Every structure is written in structure tokens, then in C-alpha cells.
Amino acid sequence: MWLHTSCDLEFDITVPTPFVLMLRPRSGAQQWVTREEYRLVPSVPMFEFTDYYGNLCQRLVAPPGAFTVSTAAEVMTADCVDQAPGASFVEVQDLPDTVLSYLLPSRYCESDRFHQMATSITAGQQLGYDQVAAIETWLHTTIRYETGMSDVPVSAVEVNARQSGICRDLSHLGIALCRSLSIPARMVVGYLYGLEPMDLHAWFEAFLAGRWYTFDATQAELKGGYVVIGYGRDAADVAVYNQFGPAVYPTTQKVRVQRIEKEIC
Amino acid sequence: MWLHTSCDLEFDITVPTPFVLMLRPRSGAQQWVTREEYRLVPSVPMFEFTDYYGNLCQRLVAPPGAFTVSTAAEVMTADCVDQAPGASFVEVQDLPDTVLSYLLPSRYCESDRFHQMATSITAGQQLGYDQVAAIETWLHTTIRYETGMSDVPVSAVEVNARQSGICRDLSHLGIALCRSLSIPARMVVGYLYGLEPMDLHAWFEAFLAGRWYTFDATQAELKGGYVVIGYGRDAADVAVYNQFGPAVYPTTQKVRVQRIEKEIC
């Protein structure tokens, strides 16, 4: 399906503040961006680089006063997400080199503390996709999903203690559980068509049978309409904005995802 | 200055033909892309990757029949190009690792055959920027600049034999001469505001005093308005389209570069 996505952030800046933004969906194996827009008001110099995970990141220094970042894109993405019950566990020795780092614990996914719990949640499951599906179901039915944004990311250990969390938090716990079973898992941030209430979204992917599969513990069933902005080990890697110096939060964050018809001529 | 650039390619395809395209200007240290469009008719799946040189490349298989690729962008680029007479030669041992490969001979820049000629052209010049400026001037006054497109790229040795060439050919000779003096040089393809007649353009950069500087032997004087699409060792690396199988040439290639006013509110 073709989607029009947009994210407008408005900040109230007091001192010149360096930002690293990650707001540009990239064309790749799973989506194709045909139109895109990136606007800063006021206009300031902006430099782009590619991080370790292949994400396009933008650097700038926001000047004091009102500062707005507006991005929009037209993206082609899958109508339904691939699912593969029974897809096999990949032995660690057979994983591609670049996937290995997604087995390690990271800031918000303390996978080194979850082996026992993951084993119990996935008891009786065939190794691989079915384990991750069991984790996803367990999260969906056990951890209360809250909408809205929390101020700071919360780690898997903390989410497990609270038994509730936003999309990002559920993903952290899902990722930690997967990794503790030697299943590579990574964080994804982006857009989801039809999300209620509309906002930026976070979900996770697990590497099974030679490729990455999408999981989302916040949804009753997996539908299509996902648009990826960034991949990483956890929320620390894929913040849509990182600012340095005194904390700054958007005064407004407006996210929209609309289905569009693309004329083919 | 703000520029609106566009390139429309139309092909007449007989058998399904794999393409690798390089038509997406990237935001970076020298330019900032704020709006962009990439349209295929008919629409086919397209995958993007980043090559060794940091260029965004698009892969697809063109179906038989008329096939059109339309790209456009709004880009902020410098009003005037940095020049630095006297800027110093960088000793090979002091070059960044990533710059070293731009010292080696490549397909169309047989730098291993030009040392004597380069030495003679740059006789009496201070090592560094002034040598490259002398090469640029020599090219401009000696090699006849032809507009239009040639079918196949021509190497530095061939250009030197012919004493004439299009922008790409002059760049090949310029690059070969620089490298033969141990000055790293690379090919750039992109747009140039005000080019007559308007078309895609090619020029070169040399690494001096710690950074890359722009040179263009086709212009009487360096002005601003350059928009980079890709960097590489020579034309083999930065073809805006590479197709595999039976040769295919665009039936139409329409390039436009217009100055625009960006409202800043």
C-alpha cells in the first residue's frame, strides 16, 4: 500500500542546542520512498551521515527560540506483514556476522537477566519463530499496553517490574527475552498505518530462518502498513531526536499516516 | 542558493533488464536536500543500497516496453565554490586511510602513465592546490570541450590522444594527472546551475590541505550551484545508470536545474 507519513516536531529552545535527528525513512528491502520532504524553520545548516545500523541521521544546532522540524514522505510498503510459523531457529554459528551484535545485551534490553523467564514463557514451543510468537503473545496478554509517550525510555527489567509500558517498553522486553534465547532481535521505530491514537511507533524484529521478521506486541494481530524510520539495538540507538545539553522536549509532536492512491501515469 | 533539479530518463526496453541507478542526491557536508521525488512508470519494486563511496544506489528490473524514471529534488548548495590558492599538498603518509584509494589508477584514469606529462604541466607551481589549478587551466585551454553525450566513457589516455572530450572525459584526464603527482582525485557527477546546454554534468575534486576541493575544466571560472549525485574513482563508479544485458540507451533524457526562492516561514 502507498502511505503518506509526516512528523512535525516543535521545540522551544533556550540555548543553542546540538541535535542528532533520525527522521528520514530509507528506501530498502522492505519499503520504497518516492517522495520526501524535510523542512526546518528557521533554516539552519544540516549535515547527514549514516550510522552503524544503516540509518540516515541528521545533525544540526538548533538556535534559541521556536524551532520546527517537519518531515513527510510517500512510501510504498507491504499490505500485510510476512509471518512464518515454524520458521527455524538459526544456530549462532550460522548467523551472518552483521547479525551477531543483536544477540548482545544493550542499554534497555538486559538480556543477560532473562534466560529463565524466557525459557518458561516459551516452554513447549518449537525452537525459532514459534518461540518469538509465544513471547509476543505473552507480552500482549500480560503486560498492560499504555498509549502516549513516557519521558525516558524504560529498560526490560523495569518494564517487567511494572507490568505495563508503551510500545517502546514492550519492545524492550520482547527483545531481551529473544536475545536471552540466542535469537537475534532488534528495535524498530517508525510509523504504523491505523495506529490509535496516531503517534510514532516502536516494534521489534527477530532473525529467523535467514531473515528478519516483524513482531508487535501492541497489536492484536499483525497487519501491514509499517514504515521503518530506523533500526537499532534498542531505544538508545533509534531516538528520533537526541539533543545534547539541557533537556528539551517537543512542545508539539504531530504525526500523521494516511493511505493514498498513487496514479500510475 | 536553493535549486530545483530534475532528471527524467525514458527507456525503450525489449527484455527484462536489471538496472543499478544512481540518481538520488544525498544530504551531506556540502548540500542539503529538503524535498525529493523518485517516480517509476510503470511502478516496479526497487531496492536501495549504499556503495563503497557512500552513494545511494537503486536496483530494479525494468520490464519490456516504455520505462520512465523521473527524479527531482530541492537542494541547498553553496553560492560560490571554495577555492584555496596555495593550499598545501598532503604528504601521502598523512592522508586519511579512506582517501588512499583515490591515488590509485582506475578504469578510465590511467594515472600510472601520466607522471611525466603532469610534471611538465605543473612545472614551477607550488606543490598542492596550485598544481591542480594549473592542470585545470591546461585542460581548459588545451583540450577542446565538447558538449553533448558520448556513448561510452573514454579514458584519460584516449582523451589525451584526441585532444577533445565531454565533461566526463576532461575530468578523467584531470584526475589521472593529479593522481600521477600523488594528489588524490575523484570523479563527481551531478547538476550544475546555468550549464549550457543543460545536462547532467561531471567534474572532479582533489584532496588538498585536509579536504576536497572542486575543479571543473569545462568552465571559464568556478561559480556555485553544484549539486552532487555521486562520487567515485571515475565514470565506472558513478554511472547514473548501469544496465546489464543488451545495451539500452535512454530515448529521452531531460535535465533541469532552476533557481528557487524558499520561503523561510
Next chain:
Amino acid sequence: MWLHTSCDLEFDITVPTPFVLMLRPRSGAQQWVTREEYRLVPSVPMFEFTDYYGNLCQRLVAPPGAFTVSTAAEVMTADCVDQAPGASFVEVQDLPDTVLSYLLPSRYCESDRFHQMATSITAGQQLGYDQVAAIETWLHTTIRYETGMSDVPVSAVEVNARQSGICRDLSHLGIALCRSLSIPARMVVGYLYGLEPMDLHAWFEAFLAGRWYTFDATQAELKGGYVVIGYGRDAADVAVYNQFGPAVYPTTQKVRVQRIEKEIC
């Protein structure tokens, strides 16, 4: 100085166990490896790759039974470590792209929780090197340094609660404090000549005035003789061995660092 380093690990394996090892010092800007040895008993196929941070990593599957990994190297390293009191803080907008990820919180360095504490420890210091030196001194005088190895890595928050830790733990806290002040910091594992008792060692580096500087809160004063095995964001990235499946610890770990005279003929 020239050093001969060696690390012998012996494991008692019960089921075939995949390992990722990081035990090969690499030649680079700070050290030069002239002789090197890497021996497995029994001999099994081993594959090497380079991770995100440039470390050489070795993958293998250890067979059941006694399994020994023996590595040794002759390395040239600096007689004394560069120090630069007064070296300046680098504004975030001026950091190289590749250094930015060392500003983010990571598994064992929860820098997002230490800003206030870091500000207090470095009160009155000039921004930059002197702040890190103050952190190093504070760690050295405040956190009790324990020798020996702990079973699992401990995070900065935990180290701060315990007020004691091994080299790795002190580094985690040092790194978290630096990052909370927007100073990029990374973990280093390797060898240190003269360490008492001899073992593998961990320390940290901070990025100041355009380059990385060495800091080591376990030593009363910085001397030379450091040999780097790996760099990373924290201990999760630079484990000398990661094994997957049932936990396995070395039954023996023998580390040696000796000064040698290299004949120069």
C-alpha cells in the same frame, strides 16, 4: 616498548558451544603487532570477521571436552601514555560522525542517569580533559578497586551503589560519567604491563581536542605499556569471549605480559 603478551584460556565443554572470541590485538595508530600466535586445541574451524568497532572477532564451535585457546603477540606500544591537561571539550556539533555513538547510554553505562553526579564531581574544572581527569581521580579515591574477576559485568548504577568494583566496573562508571557531560567515552580491554596481579585489564578512553585519550582509574599514575585488544561501548561489546548456550567459564585463564628486547637486525 616491546611487549610479549599471552592469554591462555581453558574450558571444559559439555555440549557443542558456539563462541565469539576477541583475542587478537590489531595493529593500528597506537600499537604495532609484529608477531602473533593463535592456537586451538583441539583444532576446529575458525572464522574471523571485523565488528562495528573495527575489532577482529573469531567465531567457532567448541567441541565437548577440554578446549584450549592460546594466543600470544609481540607488540610495540608507547612507553608513556599521552596526557593533555587543558585539552578542550569538543562541541557535539564538531564531533566526527563515527564518534557520536559513544555519547549514547549503553548496557552497562547508563549515562542518562548520571548528569547531576558528574556535574558535581567536575565542579570548577575547565571543560574537557580536566573534567575527565577529575572523574578519574574521583573514581580512584572513592570507589574501592578490587582485583580478580567477577562473574558478570556490573553496570555503572550498580557500581556506584556498591562503591567498589574491578577494573571493568570502574571503567563503566567512568564512561557513564563522561557521556553524561557529552564527552564521548569508550571501553578498552587489553593488557597492561606491570599489572598486579597480572590479568586481562579494562580501562577507558575519552575523546578530547580531536582524539582519544587513555584514562585508567585503577592506577595511581598513568604509565605506558597498554596493549589494546578491543574497543566498544562497554563490556557487552568487548567480551574476550562470548559463548552461547549453557554458561561456560574458563577453568584456567593465564595471562602474561613481559618486556622484551627486539633485536633490530
Next chain:
Amino acid sequence: MWLHTSCDLEFDITVPTPFVLMLRPRSGAQQWVTREEYRLVPSVPMFEFTDYYGNLCQRLVAPPGAFTVSTAAEVMTADCVDQAPGASFVEVQDLPDTVLSYLLPSRYCESDRFHQMATSITAGQQLGYDQVAAIETWLHTTIRYETGMSDVPVSAVEVNARQSGICRDLSHLGIALCRSLSIPARMVVGYLYGLEPMDLHAWFEAFLAGRWYTFDATQAELKGGYVVIGYGRDAADVAVYNQFGPAVYPTTQKVRVQRIEKEIC
């Protein structure tokens, strides 16, 4: 089989001369280096980096006078080289991104000039491995193989004109022929056990059925005992030494490859 390889180069340097060396075999999918030595006389600072192709490269400035580089390694390599008659051609659209650059023409492999000739040599062959085998046989029976070293690399076009060449030259022609058929091909330099007369060697690899296969037009039949030092597009990328400034050739180049028994205890 286990091999002991060594290469000793002796230069007579007149002015301080920057070198980039490529003399360190790397452990990887096809070989495992267990012992290694790298000695410079006189000893000078040396810096190592990894190039685009994953090769370990060493940079130094050779001082005036006699200058010796001695390298040795113990390497495990395959007893016989994998061959796969019938292995399929990979459609360009299915090639991994990183393999695409091995389809392009390069300095010494002007593949853009060989399509017709390659088609004729491989007439009647099944697409894929059998085409490359036909090219290898054609080279072996048509182009006279000369031993020894030539001063400067010679390109495929030139080799084809001369109908003779050393190992490197035959590889250039083989690579150009493969690429002209849209089969990715790359240059390899290294050691070959049993080569007569013993010297550094060059051969090529082609990408078929999802992996790289070894081809060597200088040998009547493919045996094992290959040790890779470097991969690249052609000889320009994999020179075991590149020196900058006045041309310098080794006064002595001593290469040895011996079979060894590794004690496994």
C-alpha cells in the same frame, strides 16, 4: 593443509618514501592464520587499516638506505579447491549489494570491451560456472603463461593483444571476460603451494550460485594450497606494495611456501 608462507622484500631507498603494503593474510572463511610475523629493518612506525575490500593494509615511510620487510605466516587452508560444474549464473538482480562492484570495468579489466569475445569463447556452455571454466580453459590453452614478474601491470586489452602474460595478466583477461558476461569476478593475490618457480601468485574468483569460486588459468588442474593475501577489482587494488614518489623496486624478493605438520597438543 597447514602451510608456512613467507615473503621477504628488500628495497634500496634513496629518499624517504611512503609505502602502502598488503602483506598480511587475514583469517576468514577460507583460511585460518595461527601464527604470523611482520618485521621491518630498520624498524619504523607502521599503521594498519582495512581497505574497502576487507584487506589489512600497512602504511609506513621507508627511510633512505637498505629497507627490509619480512613477513611469515602459518596458515590452514583447504587441501583441494571447491569446484562446481553446473553451478548456476546469478541474475544481476539477485546478487548481494556488495558483489555488484565486481561487475564494473576497472583499471586493468576493461570488461566493457570484451562482450563479443566472451560470448564466442563460452558458446554452447550452460550459463554460470561452465562459462567461467570455459574461459579458464581458453586462457590456459591460448594465452602463453610466462613466469617471473613484469614491471608494470598490463591490462586485459593489452594481454589479449600480446597473447602472453604472467599470472596477474591472465587473471586480468579472465576477469574482464567474466564481467562482460555479467558474472562478478575479482582478483586475488597470495601464495600457492607447489608453484614453480616459487613467487607471489595471482588468480581470480567468480561469483556463482551464491558464493565465490577459485579459478587459475596458469595451472593445468586446480589443486589446494592457496593462501589469500588480498582481494580487489584488479592489480591496482591488490598491489603487495604501493610506493609513492620516485619508482622503487625490490632488489630482492624471496617467497617461500612450505607444508608443515602442526602438532595438535
